[in-house]
Amino acid sequence: MHVNYWREINRSGFGRAGLALLFIITALAAVAPLLVRHSPGDYTGHIFHPPSALFWLGTNDVGQDIWAHLLYGARTSLAVAFGVSVLSVSLSVLAGGLAALCGGRADRLIMRMVDVLIIIPPVIVIILAAAYLRPDLLLLIALLAAIMWPGGARVVRAQALSLKGRMHVEAAGTFGAGRFYLLRRHIIPDMGPVLAAVLIQNARRAVFMEAGLSFLGVSDPSVCSWGKMMQHALKFSYLEVWKWWLLPAGAALSLTMAGLMYTGYALESALNPRIKREAGNVKD
């Protein structure tokens, strides 16, 4: 059960490709200020300038550097991916873990709450909430996490229920350990593979939803976002700007999601013996 995630992912081509993509995107986002001549908000003096040595991806309708927008958009996407996945998985662990450990009435209460939250259509709720609250980035992360944790909570509860009956968990209980201790020291460590899978899946969904929401106009106006770029670019599609405005944003979004998906797939196939075997058979 001791999993070396790094090694497991690196074993398959998918895993290596996914990690490479994520690494490149993260590196670009991290050093973004060094790679751009103009801040995303700056007016460069040129409107609809086609790509050139000066503006690698040209400029937009208000004379801003699209390359800078692309890089800073990556920052937003990754921040949302990271924030939402960590926050939602934490909530899942807390809710699912406590439901499993407490059992009885608490279990029923938490899980019915999960059922209710799962049937609510997320996009509508967020658009409504955004209309009221005018979301900044942190609020958006919180909203996305709030609608994403119930799915994970189900997975965590199922896993925790089976781990709860393990002898070493029962033994720790006989030393007088409380629920949070059991969760922290015995149950969460053994749920690593499951949590990793949920974490990556949530990150992927968060990136996609953030892009979608900002495409629909639900976003902080001061923050760059790939979704927002695509929305603006579409308005000027008659000018053929889509080649350097719409396409790069779409490609960046696709590559990020592909990176997350490949990594997640590689991890899952390494940890799930059945998939592992099937993958092995195909290779033969």
Next chain:
Amino acid sequence: MLRIEGLRVAYGGMDVISGLDLTLGRGEALSVIGESGAGKTTLGLSVVGLVEGRCSGKIMIKDMNILEAPGEVRRKLRGKTVAMVFQNVENSLHPLYTVRDQVAESIMAHGEKSRGAALARAVEILGATGLPDRWAGAYPHQLSGGQKQRALIALALANDPEVVILDEPTASLDVATKREIISLIKGLTGDKTTIMITHDISTAASFSGRLAVMYAGGIVEEGLAGDVLASPRHPYTRGLLRSYPDMFTTKDLQGIPGRAAPGVPGCPFHPRCTQRIAVCEKEKPVPAVSGGRLLACHRGGIAPLLVVEGLSKRFDSVRAVDGVNLTLYEGETLALVGESGSGKTTLAKLIMGIHRADSGAVTLEGERLADVRRAGFHRRVQMIFQNPGESISHRMNVLEAVREPLDIQGVGDAKERTSIVKKALNEVELSGDEDFLRKHPHLLSGGEAQRVAIARALVLNPKVLIADEPTSALDASVQAKILRLLLSLQEARGLAIILITHDIALARKVSDRMAVMLEGRIVEEGLTSAVINSPGHQYTKSLVGTSSE
């Protein structure tokens, strides 16, 4: 007839007998048992007035305090009213006179004038003790050990005394002779007040109706011999019985920790007692009668630690545990036997609080553990699980695993915890070096892993250990080591163990009492030897039957 009140005897300022009370009527016989040095012989010598130390208190024989009587009066009493059979057979007879002469001398010393009559009477008495005429004229060196013992008894009984003290009359005799001598003494002293001093429990058991257990100059327990031997209530008596081999007890011999030391303040047994409390170190317990038994113990004898009353648990329609009553006493092993599925493990988990009972109560040292588990429960009750490999988290190394209970209970700081862990590992005969502490469970053998699990259960210093099939995953030699380890811990700390097992042969060797479980109920409970030798319930019979095939 004989009444001893507050007897104290001191040699050189050290109390050998400290405040002893005893009353015996005419025709009553009492056996006194105890380790050597307990003051048994001194008690006998003081009754015959031969003790050399400083005496105080009262020894009343026929309304006369012989401790205050002048020397001449005491000399007259000795042999006539009170007689003693001395311990050392070889040295108690004069080598230059025939035994007949020696007995006659004693008769003449107490008033018989005619030598011929005295000799005739001596022969008669020697005959009664089983030395026929032809041996009466023999010198001591011509007699066998048993014959010398008979001569000594004749010597003591020569003047028909009313009180007879027998000091180890059978110590050096073989079993057959011992039995003859005992039945001889019983026959000859039926109308007398007899005190038999012995360290041999089987002699005591066959000799008298009453039994007194002496420790460090005082009587710690006294009662009907059969009762005391079957269910000792003073921890010292139990220790003594456990050290003594007999033909019925099936559990291995165990000893008593430490050794007797003179001049102990408070209860004299407290340094060796595993159930001592604060008051034991300060005050000497006053002997009190309870349930037909005289007991000198602040705790009222061996204390019940864990009491289970009417415990029940259903899983859907299955009655896993159905109204179970159990009592676990301090320092004993209770074996819970039965086939798999009989509810043994569920019962253990109910006690530990892993499952919640539907009804019933568990009491620990008089405190009720109702629905809320009181803080401190887990420090006093611990469990060892069936499969050591699984009961230790695969993520923890030995140090982390054994330290976990201390971490959870917040005992000491990091350094103290490590030293407690090393001590516990040492106790279970495991190494405490850095290499071993860093090992993960999958690198340990089955025996090692179970020892680690035992060490982990012991770090909190519990009084009760529930061991659920602790050795079923181990091979026989490792099993033997683990069980010996548990028994030695029991001896040293007074650990009370509930041993859950399906192996009757195993339970027979390590348990004091046995409870047989069937379909969630306890169908039979009793001393292990009794349950095994004469099972009452049909199910027990078949269990014992299949085990002895």
